[in-house]
Amino acid sequence: MGTGQLSPHRLSITGLSKTHGFSRVLHDAAFDVAPGEVHALVGQNGSGKSTIVKILTGYQGADAGGKVMVDGRHLALPARAADLRSLGVSVVHQDLGLNPGDSVVDNICVGSWPRHRVTRLINRRRATQQARDALERVGEQVALDALVGDLPIADQVSVAIARSVRNLPSGGGLAIFDESTRALPPDSLGHFHNLTRALTEQGTAVLLVSHNLDEVLTLADRVTVLRSGRVVASGASTAGLTAPDLTRLILGHALDTAAAHPSAKAGGHAELQLREVGGGLLTDLSVSLAAGEIVGITGLAGSGHEEVPALLTGTPGSRGELRLGETVLDLRRLTPRKSIDAGIHVVPAERARRGLALELSIEDNIALSRLRRGGIRPLVGAGQHADTRAVIEGLDVRPPRPDALVRTLSGGNQQKVLVGRAMLGSPRLLVLHEPTQAVDVGARRDIHSAIRRQAATGTPVLVIASDPAELIELCDRILLVHGGRGRELTAGHTVEALLDGIYSEATLEGATRHGN
Amino acid sequence: MATETKQLSLGAPAAVLRFTERWTMVGLWILLALVFAVLEPSKFATSGTFKTIFGSQAPLLFLAMAVLCTIMVGEFVDLSIASVLGLAATLLPVLAVQHHVPIAVACLAALAAGVLVGVVNGALIVYLGVNPIVVTLGMSTLLLGLALWSTDLNSVSGLDPHVSAIALTDVFGLPISFYYGIALVLIVAYVTALTPLGRHMRFVHANREVGRLAGVQVNRIRFGAFVLAGLLSAGGGVLLVTGVGGFDPNSSGTYLLPTYAAVFIGTAVVRPGSFNPIGTWIGTYFLATGVIGLQELGLAAWISNVFYGGVLIVAVAVSTIIGRRRRG
Known part of the structure; x- marks a missing residue:
């Protein structure tokens, strides 16, 4: 690669692909980073951006054919620490x-x-x-x-x-910031940004991997967007780009296709009431749901809406009141067991950590929903066989084998087991946190229709999610949470109105508040 | 699915292979016995040896069940069990012989001591979150010291010979303690395989957070496992000392390693890759067969250390390999 000195690029990636087993997580990615620029790399979870970082930092190799050049010099893959050092590539890790x-x-x-x-x-x-x-x-x-x-x-x-x-060589090199600011308090973000700019003014290039779109827009000169393993925008200038524009690029939804119609259920008799619920980042959320109503709760990361599922399963430091029909629960004294006894079934967001025991079978995981009391009278097998069949058939879980270990299922099928289990035993309230997180389109459709079927039986459903398109598609009403407070979205039931709602409130309350 | 097709491609029906995988250990056990019987027919192939093997292992089996209780809820090391056995086996004769306490009361006191140790272990590990290795290792040494103190560094003996009826009453040619062991194994097998409590234990092992969110009282189950481990270990001690009539506290440490060896061998039987009571039962008597057979070949006492240690390493290695293969 003797022509190196002529390259205008600090980093140049072409034809980079990565295959895990049979699934291709990165398709033919290409982009370049100029000296002295902040180049952002954004995309949803599973879009392939952390795969790129892992390849660049040597944690993973890549498929044959991909080429990575640093200052015109070839980087052999999988990258070795010594090569990275001599080429001048370094990383600031997550947090x-x-x-x-x-x-x-x-x-x-x-x-x-x-x-x-x-x-x-x-x-x-x-x-x-x-x-x-x-x-x-x-x-x-x-x-x-x-x-x-x-x-x-x-x-x-x-x-x-x-x-x-x-x-890094003085005035050169490439620094990769891999979600470095995720856990930083908002008031130290400014300092981080100043240092980053000072670095690039000396000529060092920065590859900024971030979920925080405001950070991307304030700091980056150009942005590369990944969606489902493909580069959908390579080095687009951030000048004139707004956060909703960027969100649309990341999600890839056409604006009006997903617009759905709120059902006429709203305004009926309140089956579920949450009053002044708070805890963690959430300070005050009140809402009431009619029987069979699906209500979404959303906001920017860190605004407090993500606390709701944990608060409804019993978390120390929570407060507020939950009325479910005749039952009144004080959230301060709620435990997981009381919550389940009251008929509140929660699907947590972190499937592998909180949702399912991956090393146990589908049937074992589903049987857990029936085993509230740990008695020593023998189990009756028939009930759990029927439950398992109901989940597998109701959500089209594949492979349809009750004894398959959950770990061997795809993400979408794992999520189906989790959601299906929550619908067993006639729940009186269904709480779903990111119900279609990291699942494919088909599984998402199956899960959505299962949720609608459950709501049609009269169960009120709360959906806590961050994907605007999903909320618009699924929910009758949507609550926006900002700065810990919830209020209803009134501007109309479209993705655009929802995005505007989320971001316009953010600007009203000041840019420093929406740190990740 | 993948393993099944792999097995089919080997040319044998999957069911046969599954059967082999489950029961190879039993085959090895029989093979081991046959080898000894051929090498030393006059000594090994006798009813006396049979009685020694099956009549002497009840204390070890109780310890193994104690370890199993904690392992099945995801607490991998309770190093104090052998010392709890030692404490119970010391306390009983000290109270009965030196302090003339009625034998039933002395038995209960020994069992209560085991429960108390379990409560302390459980409280420190489960509710205070102290590292379990440190707690149980410290507890082990502490209890050994207490036992030695209670006997003034001597061994204790002189239990009324009638007391041995608790452990040695002859039932169909074997001491009754053998049947205690069978009963205990069956109870543990029933609870873990067939009851809601057993399922809860499995979830506490597999993913505590999932269990907690499903309303399983995770900490109560973990705590209960330590208490039960204390009780069973003390029960083993009571059986040991009533059968033998006396005990040397210094010897309690020798029970730790065979216990773990038996439990790990158990993971190669019945449900390969997972800890289970029936496998542990087989593991216990497999070890006894090996050690007693080797001793009858004329090897000195050192052979038990070599055999137990070697078998533990092999058993763990094999169960790791099985586990990895199941993981795919």
């Missing part, structure tokens, strides 16, 4: 990736310590010097001996960035 129990110097130098020439022991003096130099390059002063955990968040940001620039 900064610092070890709070170690000093600033240790955190900056970990992975490549300067050693004494003869003894091969760590050369502390040079390590300290290198750490100081690195911090100087990002223009910050931090006490080098302090433990990182004792530093204010802003200084921790500086340390993380200093670590990533330490091995």
Whole structure:
């Protein structure tokens, strides 16, 4: 690759694909990053953006045929740490990736310590010097001996960035920020952004992987959008791009196709009432649902709507009241068992962590719904066989084998088992958190129609989700939660109105509030 | 599905292979016995050896069931069980012989001590979240010290010979403690395989958070497992000391390793890849057959350490491989 010096690109990716088993998670991706620019890489979960990061950082290889060039020099895949260092590629990991129990110097130098020439022991003096130099390059002063955990968040940001620039050539190199700011408090985001800009002004390029679209729009010069493993926008300029525009690019929904009609159920007798529910980021949410009504709850990440499912299964520190027909529950004293006894069936968002035991069979997982009391009288097999059949047939689970381990199912089929289980035993309230998270289109359709069937029997349904198209498609009414408070979407039942609702409130309340 | 097609392609029906996978261990056990019988027919192939193998393992089996209780709810190490056995086996004769406490009361006190240890273990591990290895290892050493203190560093003996009826009453040619073991295994098998409580235990093992959200009282089940482990270990101690008539507290540590070996061998039987009581029963008597057979070949006592240790490593390695293959 002798023509390297002529390349105008810091990073150039062409024809990059990745196949896991039989599923192709990345198709022929291509984009390039110029020196001195902030280039954002965005897309939904499963869109392939973390696959690209994993390939660039050497965690994974790629399919044959993909080409990655850094400053015109070829990067052999799978990437090795030494090659990445010599080409000048570094990464700031998710949530900064610092070890709070170690000093600033240790955190900056970990992975490549300067050693004494003869003894091969760590050369502390040079390590300290290198750490100081690195911090100087990002223009910050931090006490080098302090433990990182004792530093204010802003200084921790500086340390993380200093670590990533330490091995970059001065005024060059590529820093990959992989969801680095996900857990940062909003007031330290500004500092992060300033450091990033200072870095790019020296000529270093930054590849910014982020879910926070406002961050992308304020910080990035260009953006590459991935959807279902394909690049749908390669290096589009962010000038003139708005957050709703970007959301549409990411989701790929045409505007009016999904517009649905709110049913006439609204306004009936209130079957479910939530009053002044709060806890965690949520401060105040009140809503009432008629029998058979499907109501969506949404908002920006961090606005508080994601707390609702946990609050309704009993979480310490929650408050408010839930009325379900004649039953009144005080959320402060709610436990998972009381919640289930009251007929509240919840589908949690994190399927593998909270929803299903992956190492057990479909039937075992479904049987759990019947086993509220841990008695020692023998189980009756017939009931759980019937339950399992009902779920498998009702949602078209494949393979239709009760003894298949849940781990062996595809994501969509796992989700069907989870949603199907929640519908067993005549729930009085169904709460679904991201009911079609990371599932394919077919499974999504099956799950949606199962939810509608359940609602048609008179069960009120709460759907907590972040995909506007899903909410518009599925729900009779939608609540927007912002800054911990809920209010009804009144502007009309379209994806556009919903996006405007979510983002216009955000601008009203100030840009600093919607940090991830 | 994938494993099934793989098996079919080997040319044998899947059912046959599944059967082999489940019962290979039993075949090995019989083979082992046959080898000893051929090598040393005058000693091994006798009813005396048969009685020794099947009559002496009840304390070990109780310990193994104790370990199984905690393993089945996802608590992999309870290192204190052997010391609980030792404490119970020491406390009973100390109370009965040295303090002239009625034998029934002494038995109950020994069992209560086991329960108490289980309660302390469970409270520290489940409710305070202390590392279980540290808690049970510390508890193990602490209890050994207490047992030695209660006997002034000596072994204790002198239990009324009539007391041995608790463990040694002859039923169809075998001591009654053998049948206690069978009964215990059947109860544990029933609870774990056929009852809602058993399913709850399986979920506590497989994914605690899923269980909790489904209304399973995860912490209560984990705590209960430690208490039950204490009770069963102490029960093993009572059977041991009443059968033998006395006990040396220093020897309690030797029961730990065979227990784990038996439990891990058990994962190769009945339900390959998972811990189960019937497999543990087979594992226990497999080990006894091996050690007693080797001793009758004339090898000294050191052979039991070599055999137990070696078998534990092989058993764990095999169960890891089975587990990985099942994982696909």
